[in-house]
Amino acid sequence: MTAYVIRRLLWLPIVLFAVSFLSFVIMRFGPGDPVTVAAGQYRDPEVLARIRAEKGLDDSLPVQYWRWVSAAARGDFGESILQRTFTVSELIFPKMWISAQLGIVALAIVFAVGIPLGLIAARLNGTWADPFIVSSLLFLQAIPVLVLIPPLLWLFALQFRILPVGGWGGLLDVYWVGGVIAIPIPDPHLYLPLLAYTIGGFAGVARLVRVTALEVTREDYIRTARAKGLPEATVLFRHILPNSLLPIVTSVGLALASVIEGAFFVETLLGIPGIGSFLFEAARSRDYDTIMASTVIIATVFVIANLLVELTYGFIDPRVRVQASR
């Protein structure tokens, strides 16, 4: 197990190198450079050339890349071009935190809804409801967030006026009853983004749980459990459920990927000041250091999370370790 963990951990720097190097080269390969972007309308070639020399943009690509890596390793991701007085780190980390809060709550909902839904769907296998449930789940997975959000916004924010049009107000609002009892209530800004984040995710998890639960139900030990007269609840919760949950661990990685990708559209459409909408703006205005930092940080989170998922899986199921070592 230790060898397996070490081997997987060694993988991390390689992937991070690939991400940062690729991003760096692609950014520099595009037209212009940070100085021309920062200069905007002001274009005195001599001044630009001097700034370029000062910033070391005339050096060769590997040298520049190395300078970026060594600065990034110290936590210095450079300065934002768009918001000049801020360093990239000052801008990014608060936004990361907002996205992370949303993402974690979304993941929790995906599994809290998806697992029971999948088990119910598996129970109904063979009835008239079965094809209906499966195709509804597929539909929820297929409908793009881009199509879904505007009508929802119109309905809840403009017609019924019960939800805000967008923005961010933290996770919980605390209401004081009589100045003594505090009641935490989810902030109204949360409902639409969470709905948009989770709708495809829980459908996917439910489909996966349904399929695995059906497979497990056909196993001999389930027949044995039923044959020896165990109550149906025991069969379901002690035998079917634990064995169906194993593949779910891998789907955490998939769900996480869909939440990270969803962040771009949901945050942009709903005006949530997270890392997704931030990178969207940065990419449009070619804010070099910001784009580099956001991409690399998102990739790091993505890779580490996937690594954790893989390690968990290897921990639960020894067969995975054996396969990986071959």
Next chain:
Amino acid sequence: MATASIERSAERDVHAGRGQWRELWTRLRRKRLALISLAIIAVIYGAGLSAPLVAPYAYTEQNLDRALEGPTRDHWLGTDRLGRDMLSRAMYSARTTLIVTAAVLLTGSILIGNGLGMLAGYRGGWIDNAIMRVGEVVSSLPGIPMLILINAGLAPRAIEAARWLENHTPLSGLVASGFPSYLIVFAGLSLFSWIGTARLIRALVFQLRERDFIMAAEGLGAPGGRVVVRHILPNVAFLIVLQISSGLGAIAGSEIVLTWFGVGVQPPVPSFGAMLFDGSGARTFQSHPHVLLVPGVIVTLLLYAFVLLGDAINDAFAHR
């Protein structure tokens, strides 16, 4: 998850003969949903294919006096904010979807994915190691941010290159046709779409390599290329079909998403992504819902059809 079940059915299907296509079709024909999905895909792709012939207006034709009109007799699906005919825009957007999905599928999945997968599986050793490691790095990258980066960074270069080609060769109209942005979108998507196919094919080829008929062919002195083309390829062909059905929807969706972000297919070439973006404000939806609903309904139908079809094909293979 789908990968696991595909792989499982793949193991079983190694034994299947040439009749597998007919059997697949027979099974598929019995599923009404699969047929409806096929019909939806055929209609949307057919509209894209015939857009230049059938579309009532050119996709750039503006009529600002009649901007943002709902469906009328002249404009069956209404007009957008520049008074362009939505039906024509949608048909040309379908053509964009058609071009991008076909190109990515052919290169990314079928050529690169299958080629590398078969190479890795058949040769094994360090070639296999190198291909699979590179694939592992690629699949560890977060797709959408990297694609945004690639498209934002490289699209201007591609347009420059196309201009140069226009100026120095008899070719013309390259930039106007949207060719450079198609190229970048499809190169970026191919970069990320080959690895899934390669993994599946490699696993299957590994099993095939041990089987008697392959060993017999090798023993009789058939060169590697012939073994791969004549003996291995027919046996992995059904997997390629599975990949097509599961991959097309994802590829179509990615192009729409990238264009929505403004880094995919560039205007004035129409794409569902650009059309969705135009209609994506809640206020716009309140006053002119058709601007979102026209592309939204088509895209949802198309993606849903792909998912349903993929599910049906998967079932048809699994239940033999």
